[in-house]
Amino acid sequence: MVQYAVPRRGVPRAASLRKWALGAPGVTIRVVGAREGLLLNKRYRGKASATNVLSFPYAKGKGDIVLCHPVIAREARAQGKTLAAHYAHLVVHGVLHLRGYDHADRRGAARMERAEIRTLRRFGLRNPYE
Secondary structure: OEEEOOOOOOOOOHHHHHHHOOOOOOEEEEEEOHHHHHHHHHHHHOOOOOOOEEEEEEEOOEEEEEEEHHHHHHHHHHHOOOHHHHHHHHHHHHHHHHOOOOOOOHHHHHHHHHHHHHHHHHOOOOOOOO
16 A cells, blocks of 8 residues: 655656565555654654655564655655656665664674665665665
8 A cells, every 4th residue: 555645746656666565465555744844753753854765564574664755855856766766765775674684783684685676776776886
């Protein structure tokens, strides 16, 4: 399921978001604005700013992915990426978190990055870390 809490102008279509989520059953994707992104990040991570993606697992491989559109748009511009490519990366990143991947340490981060790169390549997208 895909939910939009922001105007859909400029935001990828639900079909694209679901595709990048690898058709994972039991995954809800919610695209939010800066205010909701800030409130969620503050409540669940203790951070006083909005972040690009949050993952909330509730069962193996299932859960919610929250994407903050203003943060993603700003990052895409700053990194010289297309908005679609950055969204794809963050959806894949969120799904991997739901599947138990983590980047808290160097080894986990390297494993997660390899999985992201491999998955994005399947969609014809380049390595987001280059």
